[in-house]
Amino acid sequence: MANYTPPVEDMVFLLSDVFAFDKTMAALPGFDEVNTELAASVLEEAGKFAAEILEPLNRPGDEEGAKLDGGLVTTPKGFKEAYRAFAEAGWSGLSGDPEYGGQGLPRTLQILMDEMVSSANLSFGLFPGLTRGATEAIGHHASDELKAIYLPKMISGEWTGAMALTESSAGTDLGLLTTRAEPQADGSYKVTGNKIFISSGDQDFGGNIIHLVLARLPDAPKGVKGISLFLVPKFLVNADGTLGARNGLAAGALEHKMGIHAQPTCVMNYDGATGYLVGEPNRGLAAMFTMMNAERLFVGIEGLGVGEAANQKATAYAKERLQGRSLDGTRPLVPIIEHPDVRKMLLTGRVLCDGARALSMWTALQMDTADRHPDEATRKAADGFVALMTPIVKAAFTDFGFETAVISQQVFGGHGYIREWGMEQFVRDARITQIYEGTNGVQAMDLTGRKLPMEGGELAPRFFALIKQDLQTASLVAGAEAITRETAAALDRLERATSYLLGKGENPAEAGAAATDYLRLFALTALGWCWAKMAMAALAAGADAAPVVRRKPALAEFYAARILPQTMALEASILKGPATLMALAADDF
Known part of the structure; x- marks a missing residue:
């Protein structure tokens, strides 16, 4: 079975020949030394990590799955070591704020790396992806004190992050949530409630896990206007920055899911857990949407990543699998890539993936422009394009990724339906990307x-x-x-x-x-x-x-x-x- 090949050559072509990456970076303060040559070297190394470290864990991780035993969550064999290697290599902080230890590289490179990680191992990619989204919400909305305590270790990868929105009766309509937060004399809050579908809610990597939890204050108005956002760590943090006592939160169960089996998707119980207000009271949804919008773009890239990996494997198989006569009847047995319908499936997946990669790169360049361009009007214009593209990237790319996974499985015929070839895992894993972080129907309504x-x-x-x-x-x-x-x-x-x-x-x-x-x-x-x-x-x-x-x-x-x-x-x-x-x-x- 062919291994995943990171599409670095295609990425560099887009950067250099299609989107004038060097010219864009030269106009953005702080990125003037970033160019295609640097990007290529970063992407080459990221691709090696994805292909050599993460992809070999993908199928065994799916088969073993995450487990919960005696209140302790364990990830599949090799995940803990891979995550630590990922963090130690600096990948956790690729686009992180340099003020808190990040490398401060463009979002464009981050999104391209996210694609390769998602192709190699979707379940793994959620750990750093959710952590990065949490750091963005904290960075934009939390107090300077909270930023100083939490951001350096989250950006370095020593600590991870999770977002806790959904409740059994409050899914898309977050105005129905009932988790409550009681103010304490020391300025903290006691958070009590239950959340479901919490990806990366717990793990065995060590360090701390920082939950961003939506909850209601005692005097909060009903509906979405009464939601606040709280930072709730797994472990309380001592004055010297070391980990202190275990906080009042725990994984009550792991969801039994169609796919992403290696990812611990938790039912989280908050039992008077100590939390800290992020942003203004009753303005939590606005703060959380900083993370949500980042995650929606990330999920779109997940869909692209799975589609890319599936198409690659189907193409390699089609070149090797001998079935049927040639179209002119002169050869009794030919590779199935010579058959028109097989070609149509492979080409459909290829044009959707390559096109999505190009549009994602353009969108990422708009994000970098909105963040750094010296001209306010240019920043505002770019920010508008990012807002416009967010539901399109999330919904269309995940639809395209799932469609590509399905037709790539079809290329394998019966072999695609059995586990040993890995194609059915792509279909199962890709399906969640159309659902979480706001279903694709919700994204379309947003548009x-x-x-x-x-x-x-x-x-x-x-x-x-x-x-x-x-x-x-x-x-x-x-x-x-x-x-x-x-x-x-x-x-x-x-x-x-x-x-x-x-x-x-x-x-x-x-x-x-x-x-x-x-x-x-x-x-x-x-x-x-x-x-x-x-x-x-x-x-x-x-x-x-x-x-x-x-x-x-x-x-x-x-x-x-x-x-x-x-x-x-x-x-x-x-x-x-x-x-x-x-x-x-x-x-x-």
């Missing part, structure tokens, strides 16, 4: 209900203008005609659908009925834009370019011919409105 009206309805058109500008340039490049033409047609459909939804703002059923179709239409069009940019860059590189670059124009033509036509049906569905969805009475279902 149509919240993001489209931003900037007076001009945010999405501002993004469309970028696409039009690049398509105009691409239209002059011989060899890029098909992808340019079909993406322009898809953009026309997307603009019509956008105008339709913006004109129906008074009817919430319109946004809800159109949401998932609209998000997919948006994502497929955005990927078409990325494919036009990649095709242009590859054609400019010429015949002497590396194979991963030379294949881009042909892949772009496949995307234009086989994927973008979906946008016609999506537009038609959106414009039909909500009537057929709402006509049937609930009792008639």
Whole structure:
């Protein structure tokens, strides 16, 4: 069975030839010494760690699973050592704040590393991914005292993090949560309640585990306006920074899950646990969304990572597996990659993964620009693009990742259904990415209900203008005609659908009925834009370019011919409105 190969060569092509990484970094204070050469060296080493240390633990970790015995959570064999090696190598702090010991490298490199870690071992990647999200929430909203105590050891990887939102009766609607926090004389709070689905809620790596917990103060108003955020450590911290007494929280059970078996997804019990307020009282949801938005982008990259790994293994298998006659009938037995339907499956996965990687890189560059650009207007514009892309990256990339995992499993036939080939694990693991951190339906509702009206309805058109500008340039490049033409047609459909939804703002059923179709239409069009940019860059590189670059124009033509036509049906569905969805009475279902 082929091993995972980190797509570093493709990443470097995107950085250097497609998105002008060096030019972008040169305009951002603090990143002026960051360039493609440095990025390539970082990504090479990250890829080695993912392929050599993390991937070998993936299947055995899935089979062994995390366990809870006598109140103690244990991770599968090798995970504890791998996590410590990960932290000691400095990967935990790659993009962390240098003020607290991080390396302060661009978010762009962080996202590319996240993809490789997710490809190699999705369950493992949640430990550093959730920790990083928690550090962002603490860094943006906590007091200086809490930052000084917790951030250095979280960024170094000595301590890990988790987010505790969901309760059995409060999932998407967090306004229903009942966990309570009682103020204490010393300024701390006693947090009491139960949370479910808490990834990385406990583990056996050592150190501390820092939970960010949503709870209600005694006088809190009902609903989401009465939620506060609390930092609740597994161990209390002494004045000298050492670990003190065990806090009043414990894993009551581990969830029995479809996938990510190596990840301890906990039912957490907080029994008067000492916690510390993060941000303002009753403003916890705003503080938590700093972490949630970071995690939503991270989860989108998880979907991309699983899809990439699955497609790689299916492609290698298709080149080796001999079945069926050649199309011309002259050879009685050929590799299945010669059969058109197998090629369609492999090419579909490849164009979705490569396109998603390009769009994720563009989004990460916008994040870096929003954080550091000296011009306020430029920062604000980039921040708007990040807001627009967050639900698209989360939902579309995880949909694409799951679809790629399924069709990659299909390439294996019956062998894909049995455990020893590893393909069924990709399907099981990828499925959760469409659900957690806000289901993909919720992400689509966020796009149509919240993001489209931003900037007076001009945010999405501002993004469309970028696409039009690049398509105009691409239209002059011989060899890029098909992808340019079909993406322009898809953009026309997307603009019509956008105008339709913006004109129906008074009817919430319109946004809800159109949401998932609209998000997919948006994502497929955005990927078409990325494919036009990649095709242009590859054609400019010429015949002497590396194979991963030379294949881009042909892949772009496949995307234009086989994927973008979906946008016609999506537009038609959106414009039909909500009537057929709402006509049937609930009792008639």
